[in-house]
Amino acid sequence: MPEGPSVTRRIGAVLRALAGREPAGSTTTGLAALVDLPRPTVHRLLTALEAEGMVERDGATAAWHLGPECFLLGAAATARHDIAPVARSSVLRLADETQESAFFSVRRGEETVCLLREDGSFPIRSHVLHEGIRFPLGVASAGLAILAFLPEGDRSAYLRSLPASTPLPDGHSAAELEARVEETRRRGFAVNPGLIVPGSWGIGAAVFNRQGEPRWALSITGIEQRLAPPRQAELGALLMREAHVLSTRMAGPARG
Template identity: 60%
Template sequence: MEPGPHLVSRVGALLRSVANHEPTGTTTAGVAHAAGLPRPTVHRLLTSLQAEGLVDRIASSGHWVLGPELFFLGNAAAARYDVTGLARPSVTRLAQATGESAFFSARRGDETICLVREDGSFPIRSFVLYEGVRFPLGVASAGLVILAHLPEHEREAYLARVDLTTAWGPAHGRLPLADRVRATRRTGYAVNPGLVVEGSWGLGAAVFDSTGTPAWALSLTGIESRFTEARRSELGTLLLREAHTLSQRLQRAIH
């Protein structure tokens, strides 16, 4: 019998791994690799989760996907946690005003999760971000701007316990990341100069809850030629203005 808290953390890791591969799903081996757990353990846990409706298995491929019970649980929780309806007008305005792809992301622990995407009119688009994708704090513009606006002790504790270079390369080492954090704090908005996918740039602005904590972010992505220095300043100003408006709206709505 596995200890309760340890088992819960394992189940959480498995569900997040499966969620990261929606809608096509992923294999038992893929989940095991992502969660850092032995394959037999993962298979046993996934089978138990399937019995509860929390995951399902596609017969034709054998891939694991999120189960129907999560849909019902999500609907029950939506009244308390779903802020996408309040954020969507801001995302729409950004996409329409800039022609770029605009996003709303939420912080969840050490990660950001993209909740809303809307594409602008420019025909060449970046698909780095899409609804449901997760990135660690410090990766992509949404995660960078949230990290930069965390209290210093919380930011330093996070950087001390994670190593982003293994998955994201040397540009996400502690020193270059610290430089980008300082630049973000100076301008107020974050810039991702094609560090996740070459040629795909992003800008992000933090959205704050009633305690002044960066709980969400608005961001824009597009091809490098659309993010010249002069235009980055223009886009950053627009993002900061919309993020301030959305912060006020969310603070009024969430008590």
């Protein structure tokens, strides 16, 4: 297997893409498309990772999954980086009060990663988000809330880099994102009106660290009839209230 930082980046990209496909997993061809690498290259990387226990392949479906070594590494890092317990009470309250699916996400570079999901009691649910899924900043409501409140220089640089650095789905051009950012800043919370899956809406609010930076986000998803106006304002206010509570908690001891 070739050595060098480019290989390290490719391995990281494959593992992150695979994490975003759990629990269903992904085929080699699917992963190659996700990371924009040739299929033979991805196959070689997966074979090497399988030998280390980092990935494993389902014999029945041929789908790749994260392996047991990833679980052990994650468990070892939990004591330093696990912020989910701090956010869990907020996510539970949102799911209980709104009856919708509630989430907690973290910013990682130019992406958001869903860390927690709690389903509410409303029987019709959106399955767009799940724990481990990743989206580029600005795509899901959590990422739009974070993007909107980044320092202006960082936000502008990200928008200028599109789409070359981060190809986004239809409806997410730099101009369209810029308009949604301005609306989010005006309202205080972000709205995704079914742009990922038609009919599945999301509302998100940024959670800030002690330096006042948007590091995390709380969000809810549901069908359009449940998240559209006039209930939207009520839900947005609830999200912002809970995000403020969580931001205060996060301003305690430094977190990863």
